[in-house]
Amino acid sequence: MAYTDFRLSTTGSQMLGFHIYFARSVFHTQFKARRDGAVICDEILMSRVLEIENVSNTNAWHQTFDTIYYRHPRQPLRDEFCIKSNVQILKWVMSIEPPFDTNVERYGLHTEFADTKCRCI
Secondary structure, three states: OOOOOOOOOOOOOOOOOOOEEEEOOOHHHHHOOOOOOEEEEEEEOOOOEEEEOOOOOOOHHHHOOOEEEEOOOOOHHHOEEEEOOHHHEEEEEEEEOHHHOOHHHHOOOOOOOOOOOOOOO
């Protein structure tokens, strides 16, 4: 991601269309699909937001809006939002769970750093 930016979702049916999905908090990620392995915390420029309570697999919203926010009517911990462009991601940091990548400790990524030992970032 450091070199290729965030890619838009393009596989299978998507609840809110083919874009970049986020949970409202780290805690809320436990309820999402493909949630294991890493957490990415982002600062997002939401801009024009469409709030919905029913999902439909469509990209029509991005003609007028930059972000779609799905407010789950019965399970607030399942709320999520989706942005249409990776340029809306202003800052990001990633936390990788060690069992999913042994390079985390090998390259000293398990502690706070200003640069990596592998010089890859």
